[in-house]
Amino acid sequence: MNTDETIRIVIIEDDEVIRNGYAFLIGKEPGLFVVNTYASFELAIKTVQADDPEVILLDIELPGINGIEALPKLKKILPSAYVLILTVYDSEKLIFDALANGASGYLTKNSSASKIVESIREVKEGGGPMSINIARMVVKSFLRNPDSPLSKRETQILELIGRGESRSQIAKELFIDLETVRSHIKNIYMKLDVNSRADALKTARLNKLI
Template sequence: MPIRLSLVEDDHLIREAFTDLLNNTEDFLVVSSYSNCEDYLRNLATDRPDVVLMDLELPRMGGVEGIERTKKLRPQTQLIVVTVYENDELVFKALCAGAGGYLTKNMPPSRLIEAIREIRQGGAPMSTNIARMVVASFQKNHHSPLTARETEVLERIAQGKSYTTIADELFVDKETIRTHIKNIYWKLEVHSKAEAIEKARKERLI
């Protein structure tokens, strides 16, 4: 049984080039290709693709929403984003929405074929830069204004813990935690938990 593929890509030249390439690959079958998400989603149930190659810049409904809806309608569908964008926010939105791979368009055509086989074998094909961004997202900023202790406290705040709980966990008095929090707020120039967590997450302090 061939691997069923759908394409969603608004540039018809690329769409046709990909279709040709993939249809001439052993075991691959392009069952459909669309220039927009709406048409694609309408036919998802009848197309029954194993893997979808999705662009993100699309008219009306964007690719990220397209990914989300795909996963709701047909969770077993695997999606690979194929786009020119390598902007942080968009990459993570696409992955959170359910993309299983992310390729940028400056790749050799062979990479596309490789990626489809990779995702079917339990992998997560990504372009070099994307993989780096993804891994970097786990790592902390090494130029944090916060001390080790303050970071420890803020991490626990971000876990929703109360001052009292944190104090117990760190074997210090509640007043000590309060002092740390005051210093954290002063350093981050914020005045509440929510602001502190937001800023700390954004700057990868925690």
């Protein structure tokens, strides 16, 4: 582990032009040092531990093992390294998969060099840097549909169904009769035009009702 104040950086990116471009732009920044660059995860895995990076810039679209799969393996051999995802795509699933697998931040490739440099410093400070569009997407993913057809009680019960609870467990938890729970579930099914728990949850999550 290095102890001075230089931030050691590794770049894993298959496109040579982009890779060298980033290495150059970051390398000339004071306090930032690009230790090494790799064109694939397979190449990186052999020696990246010796590079001892504090921040890894990781491309998602890699040949062979892709970035998402590479993420937990990288974190395993370098637990304290911060991984910043670089990608041209900004699909919701990709973002959440990356964050779930240990990414510390998420940058789209149209980010300016200064934004990337700023993010590297930020993540080192314990922050969670995200491009504006990513942050907006994450916030949006939390937002519930304010025009839900479901009542308060129905929403509450559907949430418990989402936790895998049975009718009787729900009844106990809400201090109401088993038959009342049944009634609510029937009404939920009617409103959502479904006839099973799985379909109700699918529809509800799709429409951000829960």
